[in-house]
Amino acid sequence: MKLLLLALKNITRHRLRSFLTMAGVAAGMFLFTAVETMQHSLATVTKISADDTTLVVYRENRFCPATSRLPEYYLPTIRKIPGVESAIPIQIAVNNCGASLDVITFRGVPPENLQRYNPDLEVVAGSFDAWLQRSDAALIGENFARRRGLKPGDTFEAVGINVLVAGIIRSGNAQDNNVAYVQLPFLQQASKVGLGTVTQFNVKVDDAARLESVASAIDETFKSDAQPTHTRPEKAFFAETAKQMVELIGFTRWLGLGAVAAVLGLVANAVLLIVRGRVKETAILQTLGFSRLMIGLLVSFEGILLGLLGGGTGVAAAVAFFQWQSFTLGNEGLTLAITPDLTVLLKGLVVALLLGLLASLYPAYRAARQPVIESLNAA
Amino acid sequence: MAASFIQIRNLTKSFKKGPNLITPLQDLSLDVPRGEFLALMGPSGSGKTTLLNLIAGIDSPTSGELVVSDRDIARLSRAALTKWRSRHVGYIFQLYHLVPILSAFENIELPLLLTSLTRAERRVRVEAALDLVHLADRAQHRPTELSGGQEQRVAIARAIVHDPDLLVADEPTGDLDSESAGAILRLLRKLSTDHGKTIIMVTHDPKAAAAADRTLHLEKGQLIEQTQPATSGP
Numbered sequence: 001m002k003l004l005l006l007a008l009k010n011i012t013r014h015r016l017r018s019f020l021t022m023a024g025v026a027a028g029m030f031l032f033t034a035v036e037t038m039q040h041s042l043a044t045v046t047k048i049s050a051d052d053t054t055l056v057v058y059r060e061n062r063f064c065p066a067t068s069r070l071p072e073y074y075l076p077t078i079r080k081i082p083g084v085e086s087a088i089p090i091q092i093a094v095n096n097c098g099a100s101l102d103v104i105t106f107r108g109v110p111p112e113n114l115q116r117y118n119p120d121l122e123v124v125a126g127s128f129d130a131w132l133q134r135s136d137a138a139l140i141g142e143n144f145a146r147r148r149g150l151k152p153g154d155t156f157e158a159v160g161i162n163v164l165v166a167g168i169i170r171s172g173n174a175q176d177n178n179v180a181y182v183q184l185p186f187l188q189q190a191s192k193v194g195l196g197t198v199t200q201f202n203v204k205v206d207d208a209a210r211l212e213s214v215a216s217a218i219d220e221t222f223k224s225d226a227q228p229t230h231t232r233p234e235k236a237f238f239a240e241t242a243k244q245m246v247e248l249i250g251f252t253r254w255l256g257l258g259a260v261a262a263v264l265g266l267v268a269n270a271v272l273l274i275v276r277g278r279v280k281e282t283a284i285l286q287t288l289g290f291s292r293l294m295i296g297l298l299v300s301f302e303g304i305l306l307g308l309l310g311g312g313t314g315v316a317a318a319v320a321f322f323q324w325q326s327f328t329l330g331n332e333g334l335t336l337a338i339t340p341d342l343t344v345l346l347k348g349l350v351v352a353l354l355l356g357l358l359a360s361l362y363p364a365y366r367a368a369r370q371p372v373i374e375s376l377n378a379a
Numbered sequence: 380m381a382a383s384f385i386q387i388r389n390l391t392k393s394f395k396k397g398p399n400l401i402t403p404l405q406d407l408s409l410d411v412p413r414g415e416f417l418a419l420m421g422p423s424g425s426g427k428t429t430l431l432n433l434i435a436g437i438d439s440p441t442s443g444e445l446v447v448s449d450r451d452i453a454r455l456s457r458a459a460l461t462k463w464r465s466r467h468v469g470y471i472f473q474l475y476h477l478v479p480i481l482s483a484f485e486n487i488e489l490p491l492l493l494t495s496l497t498r499a500e501r502r503v504r505v506e507a508a509l510d511l512v513h514l515a516d517r518a519q520h521r522p523t524e525l526s527g528g529q530e531q532r533v534a535i536a537r538a539i540v541h542d543p544d545l546l547v548a549d550e551p552t553g554d555l556d557s558e559s560a561g562a563i564l565r566l567l568r569k570l571s572t573d574h575g576k577t578i579i580m581v582t583h584d585p586k587a588a589a590a591a592d593r594t595l596h597l598e599k600g601q602l603i604e605q606t607q608p609a610t611s612g613p
Contacts, residue, residue, distance in 0.1 A: 002492045013480040284476045287437055288490050288537075289465020291458060372437050376476070 003294060007301035010274075011309075018306065021270040025310025025352070026317065028263035033318035033340075033348045035256035038249050040344050045174060045336055046239040046246065053085070053208050055215050056237050057201040060228040065092035065199045070227050072196050077221060078203060083214040085206040088117040091184055092199040093159045093191040096330065102147075103330020104158040105179045106138075108187025108198075114139075117202070121176060126152030126167030135186045137166035141177035143326040143337050161190045175234075178328045178335040202234070238334045245329060245336065260351065263311070267359035271303040275363040282367050283375035296368035303360025304353060311352020319345050384413035384544070384577050385434060390443035390453075392429055392600075403429040404440070405600040413544075416571040416578045418591035426600040427581045428549055434579055435547040436464040448544055465493045469538030469576075471548035475530040477522040483509070483533045484518040490541040508536035512566060528559025535566060539576070546570065548580040552587050564590040 011018045057078065062068035070089075078087045091108035111132050115121065124142060130152070131137045140150060145168045150156060154165045163182055171177055188195050205214045215231040222229045232240070239246060275282070282295055290298075319340040327338040387409040393402040403426040411417055419427040432438040433445060436452050439460070445453040448467065455463060469490075477486045487508050491501045509515045512532035522530055531551060538546055548567065552560035568590050570576045580591060588594045596604040 006492070009485070010480065280476065281478050284472075284478065285489070286461070287435075287464070287470050289461055289468075289493050291461045294493075373432060376472070 003298050004301050004305075007298055007305055010298075010302055011305055017270070017274075021266065021306050022310030022313065024266045025263050025307060025355075026314035028259040028266065029311040029314030029348055029352055030318045030321075031259040031314075032256045032263070032351065033315045033344060034322070035252045035259070036344045036347060037318065037322050037340050038252055038338055039256075040341050041174070041336055041338050042246060042249050044339075044341075045334075046235050052233055052235060053205045053211065054234045055203040055205060055211060055218070055231050056234045057203060057218055057229050057231045058199070058237070060219075060230040062230070064097035065094055068092075068199045069193070069197050070200065070229065072198050074222065074227075074229075075201065078201055078218060081214060081217050081221065083205050083207065083210040083217070085204045086117055087201050087203045088113050089184065089198040090200050090202055091187045091191065091193060091197075093161065093187060094330065095159045103178075103328060103335055104144075105330065105335060106159065106161060106163075106187055106191075107179050107181050108184040108191075109181060111183045114181060117204070118171070118173075118176065120172050122170045123167045124170050126165065128167060131166035131181075131183075134164060134166065135183055136163050136190075137182070138163040139167045139169045139181040140165055141179050142168050142170045143177040143328065143339070144180060147326040147328065159191065161187070174337045174339060175335055177339075178337050203231070238336070260355065263307070263352075264355050264359050267303055267307050267310075267356055268362065270306060271299060271360045271363040272366070274302065275299055275367045278367075279370060279375045279378050282370060283372050283378075286370075286372045287376065292368040296364040299364035299367045300357060300360045303363070304356035307352045307354075307356020307359065308349070311355065312349055315345055315348035315352065318348070383410035384415070384448055385409070385411035385579075386444065386446040387434075388444040390430075390433065390445055391441050392426075392433060392438070393441045403600050404433070406443070407601060409595070409602065411577060411579070413577055414571060414575045415593065416568065416591045417580070418588035418594040419579065419581045419597060420583065420585070420588055420594055421597035425597040427597050429600075430597070431547050431549055431579060431581050434545070435468050435470055436460045437470075465490065466541070467543050467545055469541070469543040469546045471531070471534050471538045471546065471551045473550035473553040475522070475527075475534045475554075477530055477533055477537075479522050482519045482521055483514060483525065483536075486522070486533055487536045487540050489537060494541065504540050505536075508540040511539070512536045526559070527555050528562060531555060531559070531563050532566065535563070535570075539570060539574075544577060546576050546578045548578065550581055550583065552582065552584060560584075560587065 057070070059068040059070050072089050075087060075089050078084060088109055093106040095104040115128065123139070131139045145151065148156065150165050152165050152167055155162060156165070163180065169176065185195060188197065205211055211233055218231045219229050285295060322338055322340045329336040329338065387407060390404055390407045391402065392404040393400055407430065419430060421427045429438065433440050434447065440453050443453065444451060450463065452460060452463060484505055487505045488501055491504060496504065506515065509518055512535055514529060514532055514536065517525060517529060525533065552563050555563060564587055567578055567580065571578050582588050594606045595602055
């Protein structure tokens with residue numbers, strides 16, 4: 001603890017040098033955290049976990065929600081398939097079908113079914129009743145609301161559809177936080193698809209182990225129909241449709257590694273310069289009785305503190321930035337919310353700490369091994 | 380006769396410098412009683428600083444016996460020697476060697492960081508050391524805000540704060556004006572007579588040496604003369 005305080009004094013009393021080093025570390029760790037946030041957000045929406053029970057039924061060979069047109073009367077048939085717990089027809093309307101940073105997605109659902117199908121939706125502003133009472137009302141996800149600066153009572157227009165914001169919703173499902181839920185008949189008419197036609201059915205299966213078999217049964221049922229279906233887990237669809245986006249975000253991993261390497265080099269260089277500039281001071285401490293281990297620890301603590309303070313700033317800035325900006329990547333109607341997460345924050349801090357430690361190992365070794373008498377006589 | 384505080388027998392220090400073997404100390408023997416203020420004089424390269432560093436435990440001899448307070452420090456490992464030094468030795472440098480980013484108080488506190496004293500106990504010790512060197516009002520000043528004489532007094536406070544038996548001083552007045560040098564020598568004299576510290580001081584200045592109980596003259600790594608002033612005092 002005493003050595004840690006001494007290291008902290010060394011940092012705080014060389015303000016400009018410490019500030020410049022920490023600013024560099026913060027910039028590198030900001031980039032690392034940004035990349036990790038994207039990677040983590042992507043993994044959240046594409047990796048199927050053991051408790052995922054949601055299937056999405058689309059028209060076979062669909063490209064975009066606009067090309068997936070299924071008759072609404074498929075619903076009772078789907079509900080009767082063994083293993084299906086519940087199903088809901090959904091109409092999708094998007095402003096941009098390709099990859100976009102600002103996608104607006106309307107989801108039209110039967111108003112009476114929304115809460116039953118999606119019980120973890122929480123209305124954080126406005127009311128669900130207000131949404132039920134007006135056919136052109138929308139419940140919008142909180143990320144979407146923040147990005148657009150919308151609140152209950154506001155109206156907005158997108159994809160040629162005008163709606164009134166009845167409430168802001170929050171959900172454990174990232175997709176829900178980035179869409180606008182409207183009543184199905186309203187969206188069918190407003191988007192000129194027409195009543196009786198939907199984009200997809202979302203199906204909940206009673207057992208995660210039966211996802212594949214239920215999906216096959218659904219597709220088998222409508223194989224010979226005029227509108228054959230293609231059923232997959234929701235996350236698998238995202239991984240498939242957003243393949244290019246997935247590859248692009250996958251590539252950013254190298255940027256993250258580059259940022260880590262840059263931070264490592266920066267801290268190592270800074271600590272090495274500190275050690276070189278402090279040869280005589282180190283020799284004084286050795287003369288006073290500071291052991292090699294203590295000298296090494298003192299240098300390491302300084303590197304760790306530089307890494308941790310600079311890295312913590314960068315990580316916190318990245319988390320705050322993504323929280324504030326609420327970026328969303330959209331593709332074919334599915335959205336990827338770039339959402340900061342506690343695990344990413346902790347990972348960033350651990351990486352910063354390890355980088356500080358790793359970067360100071362060699363300088364610490366050098367300082368601990370320096371000969372006392374020659375160092376005292378050094379100019 | 381009581382055993383000497385420092386007993387040196389046949390002490391030799393040599394090292395290689397390029398192809399040459401340098402021997403700054405050759406077969407030197409010496410006894411220093413507890414509480415003595417001893418001055419080492421001699422021309423540059425005579426081996427006095429080497430002897431001082433060996434006695435202080437920051438260097439190790441090539442051969443011979445070096446017993447300080449009944450402990451043969453020539454046989455201690457590097458780690459054991461470091462630990463011994465932190466408890467038993469206070470080192471005063473010619474150029475003070477204070478840590479520039481630390482205040483006078485923090486510089487003096489440094490040796491106490493190696494002890495198990497609490498923060499409050501350390502504060503009491505540091506304040507006592509500051510009082511002893513008459514710098515209580517300069518506790519929060521950085522070295523750059525102090526005069527040379529004040530810096531050396533802070534260095535002396537740092538050397539005595541952990542209450543070592545032995546003080547070694549390498550030309551402690553070499554960089555000071557005569558007034559400041561006199562004050563430093565009176566302080567060292569006081570530490571020897573009033574506090575019983577054994578002091579070994581290297582100096583080129585006969586006036587400084589006159590403050591000591593005894594002066595040894597070295598040349599080419601060997602003792603050549605011993606003088607004892609009739610009266611002590613700078």
